[in-house]
Amino acid sequence: MKWHLLVTHLLVALFGMGSWIAVNSLWVELPVVVKELPEGWNLPAFLTVLIALGNIGPVAVALAHKFAPGKLNEQLFIHSIQATGAAAAAFLATFWQWTVEVDEVSRSVPYMVLAFVLGTVCCTSNVTFLPYMYSFPPVYIRTFFIGQGLSALFPCVVALAQGVGKLECRNNTFGNVSEPVYFEEKFPADHYFWFLFCMMSISAISFFALVHWQARETSGSADINCTNETATKEESDPLNSGTPVSNGELEIARGPPDTHSASFWTLTNCYLLVLLFLSNALTNGVLPSVQTYSCLPYGSMTYHLSVVLGNISNPAACFIAMFILCRSSIGLGAIATIGSVFGAYLMVLAALSPCPPLLGSHAGTALVVISWIIFTGTLSYLKVVIGSLLHEAGHAALFWCGAVIQAGSLTGALIMFPLVSIYHMFQSGRDCIDSCVS
DSSP states (O other): OHHHHHHHHHHHHHHHHTTTHHHHHHHHTHHHHTTTSTTGGGHHHHHHHHHHHTTHHHHHHHHHHHHSTTOOOHHHHHHHHHHHHHHHHHHHHHHTTOOEEETTEEEOHHHHHHHHHHHHHHHHHTTTHHHHGGGSOTHHHHHHHHHHHHHHHHHHHHHHHHTTTOEEEEEOTTSSSEEEEEOOOSSOHHHHHHHHHHHHHHHHHHHHHHHHHHHHHHHHHHHHHHHOTTOOHHHHOTTTSSSOOOHHHHHHHHOOHHHHHHHHOOHHHHHHHHHHHHHHHIIIIIHHHTHHHHHGGGOHHHHHHHHHHHHHHHHHHHHHHTTOOOOOHHHHHHHHHHHHHHHHHHHHHHHHTTSOTTTTSHHHHHHHHHHHHHHHHHHHHHHHHHHHHHHTTOHHHHHHHHHHHHHHHHHHHHHHHIIIIISOOSOOOOTTSOTTOO
């Protein structure tokens, strides 16, 4: 029966992969897109606002739970947003270069509209995908977070294979000044967006298969339980056994909704939500906004290593949580502190850009890469542990888990947007030019 569990884990991971792969892909492909669209490098500012507006999705879901409790069919709703996301990715691959005249100014309206749709799909996934995972045993929530980590890793790997941002420093005709020579990408942006469509389609198909696999496993486990009258208490509890449960069993297992809502807001759970909010504000909002400033002064290779290895540490930390789950509040606080310390170091490097400490040394390069790995790994581990603990608090707890993840990410992005894009508090160096020569 082990292969049944492996199939379930694989489907859950692929399902989780579709949660944020669209937004991650939009950001990764931005250096290619800005060369073609009329907004140029003003496009990141528009993209930040559009993704922030995508939080209308989670708000709508929250209002549905508030004013029509029990009426929202999570399974059908997930199918609908996954289909919407895949369709938007296909339209993006086809129409991303199209422009529209607005007040006699050329604007990339199709790209922006589709980016808003994809942003809404991703934002809404946090408050729908996670609550749905309550119908599975707690171990699968960790697999789900592994999939979420892959949603950041896969776009980066494909972008690196595409050759995004690749350059070479060459002397000019006089031989006394180095000038950057930018290489053409190996394939265009529309191919990249078709890759996004494929990934979102795989996630949607995986969820469809997961639903039917879940029903099959539930039916099989029910037949076994009917013939086994000496089943243990753990085996008779659908949420503690190794198999998923059906929607009907889930409603029974949830119990009266007032019981869960009254017992959820304990001091421990509030503490976990605060840690979750702060960690996601750092990992999804604050530090990604300044990653280029903290890494590029040490070279493009340092930046690529930080991005790839940092994104590898995310699913790796989630995998470790499959076997080692810290339940101590003090331990979780210590993990959050360690990640925050390395995050603070990276913020200092970004603030001192383009002349950070240890510039030009192997120690400086190694330290910035290791800092990104530890920062991302520790806070990713913290997120999956808190998600696992909140799974035990009930279905509503996972909704609040997703809502807090989204709120933290949005808060971090909104804090950094004016600092980076309006007030320009962080300075970047110029390619192939030493900006620190006194």
